[in-house]
Amino acid sequence: MKAISSPDDHRLACVDIIRTVGFPVNNTDSFLLKAPAEGSTCPGMRELSPPPLNLKRLYGETLETEPLLLIISAGADPSQELQDLASQTVGRENYHEVAMGQGQADVALQALRECVRSGEWLCLKNLHLVTPWLPLLEKEINSMKPKAGFRLWLTAEVHAKFPPILLQSSLKITYEAPPGLKKNLTRTYESWSTEQISKGGHLTRAQSLFCLAWFHAVCQERRNYIPQGWTKFYEFSLSDLRAGFEIIDRLFEGGKVFQWEFVHGLLENAIYGGRIDNVCDLRILRSYLQQFFNAQLLAQSHTHSRVKKTHAFPAQIRLPNSCSIADYRAVVDALPEDDKPSFFGLPANIERSSQRIVSSQVISQLRILSRSVAAGSKFDREIWSNALSPVLNLWKRLNQGSSLIHQKVALPSEGVGSPVLSFVQLEQFNGIRLVQSIHQSLASLSKVIRGTSLMTADVHKLATALLNQECPLSWQNKWEGPEDPMQYLRAVVFRALAIQGWVERAERAGLLSETLDLSELFHPDTFLNALRQETARLMSCSMDSLKFVTSWRGKITEAQLQVKIGGLQLEGCSFDGNRLSESHHDSPSVSAVPACHMAWIPQSTAGSYSPDECISLPVYSSAERVCVVTNVQLPCAGDHDTWIQSGAALFLKQQ
Template sequence: EYSTKTIFGNICRGLFEKDKIVFSTLLAFSVLRHAGKISPIEWNLLIRGAGVCDRTKQAQNPMPQRISERSWDLLCALEEMKAFNGLCNSIKNEWKAWNTWMIHSNPNRKHLPAPFHVTVSAFGNILLVKALRDDKVVLVTNTFVHDMFGNTLADPPATSMDDVYTDLDNATPCIFILSKGSDPSGMLFKLAKTHNYSDRLHLVSLGQGQGPTARALVEKACISGDWVCLQNCMLAKSFMPDLEALVFELSENREKNHADFRLFLTSSPASYFPVSILQNGVKMTNEAPKGIRANMTRAYANLVKAEDLESNAKPEAYQRLLSGLCFFHANILERRKFGPLGWNIRYAFDESDLETSMAILRRFLNEQDQVPWDALRFVTGHICYGGRVTDDFDRRTLLCILGIYFNTDVLAKDGTGDYKDYAFSESGIYRPASIGNLDSHLEYFKSLPVVDEPEIFGMHENADITFNRAESTALSATILHLQPRETSEGTGKSSYELVTELITEIESKTPDLLNDEEAGEFTFIVNEQSGLLTSLDTVLKQEMVKFNRLVNRIKTSLTDLRKAINGIIVMSSDLDQMYTAFLINELPQIWNKVSFASLKTLGSWVKDVVLRVDFMRTWLRDGLPSCFPLPVFFFPQGFMTGTLQTYARKYQVAIDTLQFEFNALSDQIPEHGPDDGVYISGLFMEGARWDFEKRQVCD
């Protein structure tokens, strides 16, 4: 236990928060797997899913609107294990009980419907969560690790610079691994001050031409015993071989160099950073805090001095607007975790933006008799922060958010002279800081929730589902890629046998090539006047070329992989990567290069290919379908342009004068297509839904 805890702590200080969760999960699961408490079948279902399934042999999905095909595949695979016997029938017959379990905020703390609350283990519960509530996988995994191992593995220990310093010597460098919005300089200055090295700490920011300066500084400090920090190593790619040699010399000259010499390096993750330095150095991550509360506390601790709150010409207005500005900064940083729901582009807002905005706020309040609201919003929104924003919709979002924190209501007073009750969110939890000293402000920030609800960002609570689902997917994908090749499903089969079976299964499902000779009487009709095919027939021809190239690639690579396994041909790098991808149920890169864009696993992707080719074959044989599923196309833009061109040729108008009009119909597919335009299906909404009765977008 001691060795596990020590190794875990030492490794975690060099990992980012997201990677600490992966590492603790892997470590905990590895211990349980070696103890025989997690079977190989259970483990494979967790990290790989059900794989390619024959759905004709499955029980019917009782709730297709709530349980996806992929989830039902996993549930059917679980039912084959003794602990889950009768699972599918139970879900069908006792849906109300299962629905109650599914909607619980933490399904791991809610009893499963009988008899599975007795037969299913804690790890089996994670499998059910993966199938029915995949957005909660990270939560229940952390809960599982905490229940099995306590805080030892569930909560990575906090690491201080003093802890890191004890592991350093004159030959062992400290590498700060940077992330966006982070700067370890403050920690380093504080450490230097503690050891009376404030005047003996030398910093060099690497870049073009700074290599010789850095080397000379390190060589001089080795003699004098000073400390050296080489910043932003990722910007000096050409200097990396010299840096590797420099660190190697430190190890060679350990006895000659001054005992008090220390070397610090800062770098963002880069593929060309020398591995030997990482292996022989002490690594420490430095990343921006997560959550509104942590961001507020950090901003005030790093940028606000106690005397600043009272020295302003308008101290009360400054204190309230300063807290609003810091809330705004924290808000736009935390919105990034929601991906495209937060920002269309992930912007690198950092502490320098906030520091500049604070200086402008201070100056405006000191120099103006009244608060210049328009000037404040313009300079802060359009210049300080807006200078980074390149998307028009993102800029509009930024200014709308700023308007919540910079407006007259923040400083509005009632008849008694007290400030009116104003909040930055509907819940009323987040408010401007009360008038007082710095300690009272920090005390208020510590009372804020550790985990922020989506409402502070102006989002529906379902936004958290999207974020949590992405986190769960990333966790599973990372664990899957870290698995060794030697694997089995508990059946005693070797990896070669498993891949060979999968090859046979995919070969049996792979569709035939699309051939012009299959064309029906209503397809590829040439216009007598123009001598050209119709625009949509041209689109079909283009799609057939792409699908035939993909099907050809699938067939030839499967044949080659089988021959390589049997030793008939050499296993190339592409075939080796394909072999590994098959073991982890992932789309091989050799297929992905000629495939349509997809995030599906291998099993789901194969089914998708079959469905797409079947649609194209039906179109080829029977003529234009009444409704086109938009996702089936390799190039949907080409189909949309072909639709415009069809109308333009029919009515003899210029295509560049046309634009689409949209009309949402019922969810029933019509029997016949429209006279002009096309019916399409297969569109999806994220963060909203379509109300068929009101015929509008709703939350």
């Protein structure tokens, strides 16, 4: 590494570092790269992280002969910002876009040649989809002699086969949602002009736009806490923010009476909510909309009363009674650099869960890096033996002392016995068949490794998946379990052994009188449906006329048939059997909850709790929050939004 011996060396070193990580460098003061004062170690920087990307500021550093490559990430789309910049700079009619894909190569080359001749702007989007064509684009760029004013904008996701020469000849900019609530809001208010905020002199309009910017930032930053924040990554982008801006802008036109229901409905059903396909996530979004867009919030700011914690903003934040963009930027500048979980309504111990998830992801990535690319492509006895021995040895240990591999069980007859008994017998049959199927496939693999059997296509597929530390598709098709093959094998044997006890108790009609653990079943949701069917038969009514209820106080007096379920775990808050309570910073991320009674009762019958004193939370089959088993009612106090936004959910006991 080059030694830094002077202020100029110090500045150049900073420039090199910033160029290395892919950020544009402004040679004046974009990054505050100034010579440090004597004895100082910081060259005038207020912070280490760069400011949010501003394409307008970036444009001043560009040349017509140098393409601008925007490296985008999921949920980041620069199209709208580029269109706005073009409209302000060269006019919208002088800006052209081509979305790359099948059959667009000739269209792109023709548009490039025309823009080069006329000095207009061209954006070629999603180049990662056409990497084989990029060398041709590279030659066209090298041979062009553009007219002054021409700009070539390129967008692409990270791709291993992107031509390095085109990469090196372009000005590279990473384009993604800025990290942190403060930077997200800063970027939004940099993209909005003074006229946009103060238009019409409507105070409520200016404050509503701040609520929109905050709401947009919260939706994006909550993705850092998957799966407790959102269950998956949703591509909320600047296009959503712009659509929300236009909604608020139009609702204030012509002195119309502002109606928050329109904002809630459009943002939930047409814009942000249109990206969400999970019922629990949609409930979180709806909760945010109710808190960020309501007349009470703005009325509090008009009377100079501080917004309480249960409302949209932190306690120290107060909406400005102003239409000046400078006042709103001052509020943003006063925010802390590090986000607090309370900004999103998440519990104080969310970092524990987040760190656990990140650790799992790092371990998974390390496993991917350890994969041998050549291992699965062709048979190598030594490589296969060394890599697959842990799986084969684990399977042998799991089945020691059990008769699952050789056990014979007949397919239960339909319509014989109660629905619950029929279910557990079928569960036993499928579990044993799955164990024996896995054993047969692993035995075939073992014979190939030992050289006593010939390679087949099925064995090769099985070995390839296991060498890549993936659960074989042939197994997942029979039961959708953990992705890790070692965990999958443990889960299968655990359930296959446990269901034997369920069958014995069900055959002597003692199953429903004991405390049951749903994690011992392959299909726990089907068990609850069988309980529903048996209840309907007992009550001589239709299944549709029944509703599912839970009780943590004891038996459900209204139920003729019920079951006691234990082993549930809770994340996002705490529960002692009486009331939900918020988690503290030192609270465990996941805690056990007492056993509860579950039953199906008539729709017209009141349950153990009134709707106002309880909240319905999902019960997932695992902490990954992929498969919902059922929803249960838990007694709580206070605002339901507290528990909704905390991402509270229950899981079956993890093995």
